[in-house]
Amino acid sequence: TQLLEQSPQFLSIQEGENLTVYCNSSSVFSSLQWYRQEPGEGPVLLVTVVTGGEVKKLKRLTFQFGDARKDSSLHITAAQPGDTGLYLCAGGADRGSTLGRLYFGRGTQLTVWP
């Protein structure tokens, strides 16, 4: 069972275009995290959002956490070839003695062409 549905799975756009990636779930999470991964490397944390309705901006990237803490979106403005990579959303759930369990979405492979 996939707890987090991420869409689209693939995205191929031209430099300068805007895009949005969505991450949806029927479950409530204590946090929603976004990672970016390049081939052969580990994922790198971009942002963590913890409060329903929270919006965070990181230069051209805008992250939003849904009011009910079940969904999130990543919006990139004026995409650049350097934005190319696998974008992963992950829901955080701390239960009992298990710290920081993450549930990953399937990922969005973004390619930005010059």
Added chain:
Amino acid sequence: DTEVTQTPKHLVMGMTNKKSLKCEQHMGHRAMYWYKQKAKKPPELMFVYSYEKLSINESVPSRFSPECPNSSLLNLHLHALQPEDSALYLCASSNGGAGNGYTFGSGTRLTVV
């Protein structure tokens, strides 16, 4: 030190070999994780250690054996692997808590021949 260090970066092993993957962090994180990742797929959780104790084993075959010697080190012992076990093995650490993300290592690219 804000990194998770994994060694080796690449490993080729035969199906009868025994090898170990190593992971080290000095951020004082209380949880450490092993993930397996196939190409163009998200990471799949294998094991979680919380406070140096194994708290989650995601029904991983016994040919994978984790070990946490202390709060900074995490090992994954490999024995009698199959070619389908070839993948990128990622170690991560975190402090848990809603606001804390994972720090991932760069991974070990494992090829079983």
